[in-house]
Amino acid sequence: MTGVTLKMRRSYPEDDRAKIFKGRYLESIPDKEFDKADLITDVFGVFSYTKTPMVVLEKYWNLLNAGGKIYIHFGSKSNGMIIDQKNERHLLIEWIENNTPFNVL
Numbered sequence: 001m002t003g004v005t006l007k008m009r010r011s012y013p014e015d016d017r018a019k020i021f022k023g024r025y026l027e028s029i030p031d032k033e034f035d036k037a038d039l040i041t042d043v044f045g046v047f048s049y050t051k052t053p054m055v056v057l058e059k060y061w062n063l064l065n066a067g068g069k070i071y072i073h074f075g076s077k078s079n080g081m082i083i084d085q086k087n088e089r090h091l092l093i094e095w096i097e098n099n100t101p102f103n104v105l
């Protein structure tokens with residue numbers, strides 16, 4: 001299990017199987033520092049805060065094993081819209097379907 005956070009606000013069990021990246025933006029951590037994953041979850045996490053959602057999605061894609069799944073929950077505040085680096089608004093689901101190899105479930 002791998003976790004990423006800018007600041008650790010609660011304690012977590014010491015476990016050799018858990019690798020926690022603390023104090024670094026996910027977007028700035030090279031892919032080679034991560035193990036590939038079958039499941040990536042982002043519950044009000046990086047995706048809700050990043051100014052570069054496309055960069056984050058690309059990173060998740062790079063880190064996912066073939067056949068893996070990504071679960072993103074970013075709430076209803078944004079009405080499902082994201083803003084890309086050209087400052088254009090997109091419905092996330094449509095953008096993913098049109099621009100990535102992901103299947104939206």
Ligand SMILES: C[S@@+](CC[C@H](N)C(=O)[O-])C[C@H]1O[C@@H](n2cnc3c(N)ncnc32)[C@H](O)[C@@H]1O
Nearest residue numbers: 004005006007024025026027043044045046049
């Ligand atoms: C609202 S908390 C949610 C944490 C967790 N998913 C939960 O439900 O308890 C948001 C987390 O995302 C982290 N975060 C936000 N943007 C980040 C980024 N660009 N890189 C790394 N961590 C980030 C914050 O440090 C924080 O730990």
